[in-house]
Amino acid sequence: MSSELLSYSEAATIVASFARGLSRSRLAVERVRLSNSTGRVLAESIVADQDQPAFARSTRDGFACRAAEASAQGFLPIAGATHAGEAPAGPLPGGAMWEIMTGAPVPAGADAVVMIEHVEREAERVRLLSKRSIAAGDNVVVQGAQARQGDELVSAGAVVGSAQIALAAACGFAELAVYKRPRVAILTTGDELVPVDQETGPGQIRNSNAPMLAALVVAAGGEPRVLPTAADTAAALDAALRHAIDADLLLISGGVSAGKFDLVEPALARMGATFHFTGVRIQPGKPLVFGEVPRREERPLPFFGLPGNPISSAATFLLFAAPVVAALAGATEVGPRFVSAQLSRATDRNAKRGLTRFLPGLCDFNPEGGGLPQVATVPWHGSGDLPAFARSNCFVVLSEELSSLDAGTMVRILML
Numbered sequence: 001m002s003s004e005l006l007s008y009s010e011a012a013t014i015v016a017s018f019a020r021g022l023s024r025s026r027l028a029v030e031r032v033r034l035s036n037s038t039g040r041v042l043a044e045s046i047v048a049d050q051d052q053p054a055f056a057r058s059t060r061d062g063f064a065c066r067a068a069e070a071s072a073q074g075f076l077p078i079a080g081a082t083h084a085g086e087a088p089a090g091p092l093p094g095g096a097m098w099e100i101m102t103g104a105p106v107p108a109g110a111d112a113v114v115m116i117e118h119v120e121r122e123a124e125r126v127r128l129l130s131k132r133s134i135a136a137g138d139n140v141v142v143q144g145a146q147a148r149q150g151d152e153l154v155s156a157g158a159v160v161g162s163a164q165i166a167l168a169a170a171c172g173f174a175e176l177a178v179y180k181r182p183r184v185a186i187l188t189t190g191d192e193l194v195p196v197d198q199e200t201g202p203g204q205i206r207n208s209n210a211p212m213l214a215a216l217v218v219a220a221g222g223e224p225r226v227l228p229t230a231a232d233t234a235a236a237l238d239a240a241l242r243h244a245i246d247a248d249l250l251l252i253s254g255g256v257s258a259g260k261f262d263l264v265e266p267a268l269a270r271m272g273a274t275f276h277f278t279g280v281r282i283q284p285g286k287p288l289v290f291g292e293v294p295r296r297e298e299r300p301l302p303f304f305g306l307p308g309n310p311i312s313s314a315a316t317f318l319l320f321a322a323p324v325v326a327a328l329a330g331a332t333e334v335g336p337r338f339v340s341a342q343l344s345r346a347t348d349r350n351a352k353r354g355l356t357r358f359l360p361g362l363c364d365f366n367p368e369g370g371g372l373p374q375v376a377t378v379p380w381h382g383s384g385d386l387p388a389f390a391r392s393n394c395f396v397v398l399s400e401e402l403s404s405l406d407a408g409t410m411v412r413i414l415m416l
């Protein structure tokens with residue numbers, strides 16, 4: 001077991017390469033209704049059942065024409081009309097226009113659609129207004145321009161969102177094949193913890209990490225299984241770990257710092273664990289542990305030992321455990337997804353050099369007057385401050401390299 005602390009990026013690289021190494025081929029697959037597929041990971045690609053569009057489609061209400069003829073700007077007779085939902089009509093006779101609605105098939109022979117706002121109409125004749133022009137291809141999406149029948153449009157491993165649902169529906173998929181969600185065991189440790197539905201005695205606190213981690217696991221694409229809290233004794237931890245052994249991933253909260261009752265690492269070591277790292281130069285979350293426990297018939301059980309302070313647990317989950325959950329769920333992109341924002345006020349680094357900090361922040365994504373997202377750290381009393389955490393919507397990344405934290409500095413943020 002190495003006690004050397006890795007930098008944030010070293011630890012993130014180890015986790016990312018572990019996640020990449022997880023093979024999707026052995027994941028179980030199930031079929032779900034399209035309406036229940038949000039957030040699931042595709043196990044089979046979405047394939048075009050026909051050309052898209054399946055017919056040359058008008059993108060405007062107006063008049064289908066031959067652009068060269070309409071460009072002469074003389075009056076042309078209206079030879080017919082096609083509404084959306086009508087079968088392709090036509091062909092368009094020479095020297096004529098064809099009334100057409102958005103989404104309707106463009107008649108054969110036409111190569112453009114003049115917008116209704118760009119014509120002058122006189123009884124059954126129309127002409128292009130003199131200050132307007134039209135070119136072949138305008139306002140027409142030709143058959144197959146977006147996709148050809150049989151094309152793979154979204155690959156296995158993509159997370160299903162609204163756009164993928166719309167595309168699947170357009171291609172006639174009433175159900176999707178998705179990977180089964182990975183089972184993520186959540187083991188909270190600590191003699192001070194009582195369940196949410198119990199009164200706290202002197203020195204006790206409610207177990208907030210169990211429901212928080214369960215929510216984070218769901219958001220990352222996993223299926224949480226909350227185990228009974230383990231007391232701070234070697235025997236209790238040994239028994240609890242044996243219960244967790246059939247999960248796809250194990251999250252242990254608490255008991256990983258250097259305190260006298262931080263017994264998690266020794267318990268894992270007794271199970272024969274390999275430790276990929278046992279500390280990261282981040283704040284909060286420095287005591288984070290990542291490793292694997294060998295199993296007789298299955299691949300080893302990956303685990304994270306998350307520091308017990310709630311904000312440390314949340315930060316280390318999002319930075320390190322969420323990518324592993326996503327990979328176990330079959331996702332190709334496993335994150336974390338950082339975005340850029342501008343510090344709205346000067347920020348105190350307030351920590352030793354050599355640590356990457358992840359501070360609860362509140363980002364205004366739509367600042368008055370437009371402009372870049374503006375972020376500020378939320379005043380807090382350390383990584384147990386749940387009220388401050390609940391007022392934040394992101395973590396602000398203060399990396400080791402940032403020299404200035406003046407207002408206006410661009411920083412990365414991690415969304416909550």
Ligand code: AMP
Pocket residue numbers: 188189190192193205206207208209210253254255256257259262306307308309310384
């Ligand atoms: P530990 O990592 O076990 O040293 O715990 C660090 C701090 O987090 C202590 O103040 C604990 O009381 C607190 N803590 C540990 N586990 C939980 C939990 N499940 N829910 C809320 N707070 C916790």
Ligand code: MG
Pocket residue numbers: 189190191254255261308
């Ligand atoms: Mg503890």
